[in-house]
Amino acid sequence: MQTHVNKMAGARSVSKPEQKVSSVKIKNALTIMLFIAPAFIVYAVYVLYPIFSTFQYSLHQWDGMSEMTFVGLQNYIQLFNDSVFWTSLTNNAWVVIVSVFVQIPLGLLMALMLFAPIKGIRFMSSVYFFPFLMSTVAIGLLWVLMYDPINGIINQLVTLVGFENVSWLSQAETAMFAVLLVVVWQFAPFYMILFKAAIVGIPEELYEAAKMDGANAMTKFIHITLPMLMPTIVSSSILAIVGSLKAFDIFYIMTGGGPNHGTELMGTYMFKQAFINFNMGYASAIAFLMFFIALIVTVIIQILDFYRKKKGAYS
Amino acid sequence: MTATLKRVPLYVLAVVLLVFTGFPFLYMLSTALKNQSEFFEAPFSFFTSFNLENFTTVFQMGLSRYFFNSILITVLAVGIVMFIASLASYPLSRMKFKFNRVLFLIFISGMMLPIHATLIPIFKLTENIGLYDTLWALLGPYIAFSLPISIFILTQFMQEIPKSLEEAAKMDGCTHFGVFWRVILPMLTPALMTVLIYNFIHLWNEFIFALVLISSPESMTLPLGLQDFRGEFSVNIPGLMAALTLASLPILMIYLFSQEKVVKGLAGGAVKE
Structure with a gap:
């Protein structure tokens, strides 16, 4: 550790200060980029870019396969x-x-x-x-079965209190x-x-x-x-x-x-x-x-x- | 005596809430244990039969495949998220640079974004890179949509770690990555636990990307597979109930074994401590 500090001090006194600063800056920027890049690339491809694409698609008439036709704000008016x-x-x-x-x-x-x-x-x-x-899917399916007009438990309870079956x-x-x-x-x-x-x-x-x-x-x-x-x-x-x-x-x-x-x-x-x-x-x-x-x-x-x-x- | 009497309304309320939250689960389990004729004879009797047949049937009918797919994609996506979100959170929370604040806001604003706003472009992209209808189609979207909350949790936590530790390591000649790997990462364990639990449960239950990007049963995850079962089991209600029970079991088990951690994890994004 001691030698390292000495080396740093030595380097500073020899090289020109501005040059040192800018090279450190570039190195720092590069490090920051490397840290953020993996997350940012995935995020840009699957979140940021799609939002722009969605806006772009929204100005077209398009079935998803054939050529798009530009229609301006027609979709929004409709x-x-x-x-x-x-x-x-x-x-x-x-x-x-x-x-x-x-x-x-x-x-x-x-x-x-x-x-x-x-x-x-x-x-x-x-x-x-x-x-x-x-999971929401499991919840949905479970309650669909519970709400079922014929076999569902909710209607059984409802008829128990004297009401008609409800769909x-x-x-x-x-x-x-x-x-x-x-x-x-x-x-x-x-x-x-x-x-x-x-x-x-x-x-x-x-x-x-x-x-x-x-x-x-x-x-x-x-x-x-x-x-x-x-x-x-x-x-x-x-x-x-x-x-x-x-x-x-x-x-x-x-x-x-x-x-x-x-x-x-x-x-x-x-x-x-x-x-x-x-x-x-x-x-x-x-x-x-x-x-x-x-x-x-x-x-x-x-x-x-x-x-x-x-x-x-x-x- | 009067104290006990006073508590009667409390007990009533507690039991009402217990029935409201717990009853559907009892109904699901009780029905899953009946065979079809028992269900049609007495659909509303509780725990009158204990047939395990339905469970083996649904497992053989493809549920095991869905389980395997769900585990694979969830573990992979959560693992990658934990790593790249920690990497990104390090400079975002501990270094000064231009655009820091802007980048951070861009990342965390993803939390309010409706998935629908990205659905069609992601569908087209997935088709174009040839991943449509494979399990791997889900990896990108799952990672991307888990990043905002993960980065939010991790940056909050990292801000609390004292600067002096980092500086000491730098004095020892550690690079930025060395500091991150040897000093910061080991201290992140509680925050990473929150990230793990939160994302695991959300991705395990994810539905809309699976619905849009996958169509054949061999690539389906559990939620999509359950939805697919619905057609096949339209007359076999106990069978469907058995599938629902099995699909819900892993998360419920994890919860029962480490309640505190799960509750904390799920609240992680919303509760500051």
Whole structure:
């Protein structure tokens, strides 16, 4: 080590300083490039470049095989006049709403239960998390069987209480509700663990102080737990919104977007246009709009979050 | 006494949630253990028969192939991701250079990206390089879409490692790669564990790329294979249930053996510690 330091000191005194600096700089830049290159190349080929391609395809009419025909913004104009697209956009909005206003509160409730002073809660908490570990395809198929009008267990329960059999997934009035229930079932446990981690982080002294002041459980929840969980609620909402815009698997498996586009999402509609109808140009327009909406939502959330943090810093 | 009474609503709520989350699994397992006639005679009886036949049947009908494919592609993709994401995270979190911040943002913005926005170009690319309908078609997309979260987790963790360790190693004549390999990487174990668990579970369950890039059964992964089974088993519901049970088993087993790690891993991207 000693000799090495000496060598460095010697080198510096002999060579011209600027030359030394620039060669070190180049060497450094090269090292950095070598570190980042493997990840960046894969990322560029499979993520960055495809986004540009999708935009380019969206300006063409194309069946995926023969020559493309440039049509300008025609696909987008057609899209805005396409009632199915508006249906799918509305359904996506429903997924967002249910995710934020049902899934997250349920996740919070489940997390609070984990701290309840009752026997067997350790076992229960293990089970509570199960749904999130199952693959979406398996979940979809399982619930399709459970919703089955003839052999499904849900209808058995429904008739037990005296109602008629319901074809849950094949009629427009119930299909969306039925699938959203499954979405909640699958993802509530995820928010449960986020909230669990956050609740563990709340200092015990806050509750003790409140107890001294004679606060009951409800006031403690509203004045301590909820405000302390606000950052988690915000980040959960971001995850829920962004995730809902991407929703595809469960709807594709359970209803395929049917009946009569009743549960169609941007994702399922794009998939059908691209890989069943081979309207690759039109599908690319839908795909690019999905990207654009996700981008806008992310930017809005970032701006809101920036102001929330700024406000927090002053208060 | 009153304390116990007060807890009654809590118990009720806990049990309601237990039934809501756990019941579908019991139903799945109970049905998988029946044969077809037993199912049609008594579809709603619980654990009345214990037939293991369905499990061997679905395994012979191709489920073993799907298992093999899923394990192969998931292990390979996760392994590569762990290595190249750590490499990229090192300069991104510990070196000053132009475009550092921009590059970092480009990488992590992939987390919000809808896969659909890349689907058609990736489909065309896969066809053009001759990988369409092979298991290898999935490798590129799986690695690429695991990078954002992995780089996010790893850079956060690397920022915490004190600079002095690195400088000491450099004094000893270590190159950047030497520092990375001998000093940084060994300290990354907890973060790499999170990356491993998160990506393993997500890729194991991945569906849409498999759906678009693979069509023949010998190349299918588990989720796609299950979807394919659906047609063949449209009348054999217990058979399908057995396939669903087997497909869910590995992740559930991993979870039961190391709950803490799995929960932490899955929350890894969202929970800062």
